[in-house]
Ligand SMILES: Nc1ncnc2c1ncn2[C@@H]1O[C@H](COP(=O)(O)OP(=O)(O)OP(=O)(O)O)[C@@H](O)[C@H]1O
């Protein structure tokens with residue numbers, strides 16, 4: 001298959017390559033007549049356009065178009081966005097909100113859904129299972145009754161050395177020069193100058209002279225004496241102990257790595273996972289993954305439980321996980337760059353480059369990536385973000401992260417909805433900017449590498465996106481069972497949005513996390529691709545969202561059940577009439 005430097009060559013090479021069975025393409029690759037155009041040229045009807053694409057089938061006029069079930073189509077938020085901003089104006093970067101006491105009522109959840117929340121995250125570190133169950137119930141209710149499409153993620157507690165909740169007051173101050181006892185012994189109440197750790201072995205291997213850092217720099221201590229398993233420490237840099245403050249130990253400027261001693265999946269985590277499976281959550285995010293083993297273990301478990309539609313995300317938040325990044329990405333269904341805890345384990349100044357690297361590896365290996373923590377941290381208290389926070393959000397969007405996440409900003413802050421609208425506006429703005437930037441220096445797919453197992457599907461999607469960008473089509477329609485083709489298209493970060501039609505609800509909810517993908521649940525035929533195309537185009541057209549002259553690129557990978565059926569993998573360009 002030719003990789004061309006201009007759309008016309010690409011388009012013609014696709015059209016003339018009708019025999020391309022050696023590439024696994026049994027169907028026609030592309031239908032239509034293409035004349036040369038400049039990159040970014042817009043295809044619209046016949047007028048003065050430099051490109052003319054004729055639809056092989058007159059969409060909309062077909063008698064056999066099935067009456068699509070309204071309730072299964074487009075979610076209300078995407079529909080409204082499309083109506084207001086058109087195809088190109090649709091936001092591509094997905095938004096995750098952590099649900100906490102500040103936003104757990106049905107009304108608050110609805111406002112977040114309306115504000116563009118794609119995934120609701122429940123952090124199992126906090127609150128009771130009944131509380132989490134109640135939130136999940138409300139989200140399901142909103143999806144079913146009001147036409148939203150919000151996926152649910154649970155985030156495990158994982159094992160980490162931290163300060164036990166010390167009850168009121170919520171924070172304790174350590175002054176420089178003061179001496180403190182750190183212990184894992186169970187104590188009555190909160191004795192002064194004493195800090196309780198959650199893990200008995202917290203001081204194993206720690207020596208006098210080591211530095212003990214709280215929350216990655218909130219406060220620092222020097223170990224001056226070891227008494228049994230307890231540590232007596234002198235405060236060298238004053239600061240606060242917040243609830244569940246994290247410990248890290250440093251020696252000669254290097255982290256004394258401790259995470260590998262702790263299980264990634266504790267008994268409580270397994271119980272939380274069991275809870276998540278029984279509640280039918282869409283994603284399970286594993287905290288403190290150090291290598292691929294716990295990810296594989298959980299995926300096997302889900303397979304055995306016949307809960308294959310639950311996707312497993314690995315949180316990268318330890319030094320160890322960075323050393324095993326590729327195997328973790330490969331084993332998981334997606335990654336979260338958990339910058340909060342990562343900042344406890346590596347020096348702050350390394351976070352931006354580490355984030356960029358993780359984002360790059362995920363895209364190369366075709367796994368969605370969430371950038372999380374402190375995106376708009378000051379909004380936990382204040383109604384406006386700092387300019388630096390907006391710049392950080394925009395940088396993550398420019399890096400083409402699949403999703404951005406709010407933590408305390410939505411869970412406990414009074415300005416959660418506003419924080420969400422800032423993520424939404426900042427992403428839309430930066431997406432527009434990057435699109436313009438890319439038009440000038442077209443991103444070559446070579447940069448993505450060719451590392452994926454399904455090379456045919458990968459190549460089809462790469463070419464389809466290049467063609468879609470060059471032709472300036474309005475939307476890409478893809479028909480997919482497990483979401484593979486939709487995610488391969490998303491990986492290329494096309495200019496137009498990707499409407500992914502699937503008959504599998506698990507696939508629909510998982511695709512909610514993928515950049516630029518609008519997942520729709522529809523009944524699809526395994527054998528009749530033309531019927532699928534006309535049904536779905538009609539679904540969007542009847543809502544008044546596709547107009548005559550709009551151009552849709554159609555990509556499919558549905559495997560037919562009839563051996564003689566020709567529909568296989570195909571790219572088609574269709575003009576709505
Ligand atoms: N369900 C909840 N109930 C009460 N408080 C919550 C809840 N979820 C989050 N919070 C609060 O919001 C803050 C930020 O939430 P978040 O869950 O993102 O914490 P985190 O420490 O970044 O995550 P992790 O524990 O996974 O590292 C927490 O410190 C906690 O106070």
Ligand SMILES: CC(=O)C(=O)O
Nearest residue numbers: 338339340341372373
């Ligand atoms: C999100 C999370 O777990 C972190 O940033 O540490």
Ligand SMILES: [K+]
Nearest residue numbers: 155156157287
């Ligand atoms: K967690």
Ligand SMILES: [Mg+2]
Nearest residue numbers: 317338340341
């Ligand atoms: Mg964390």
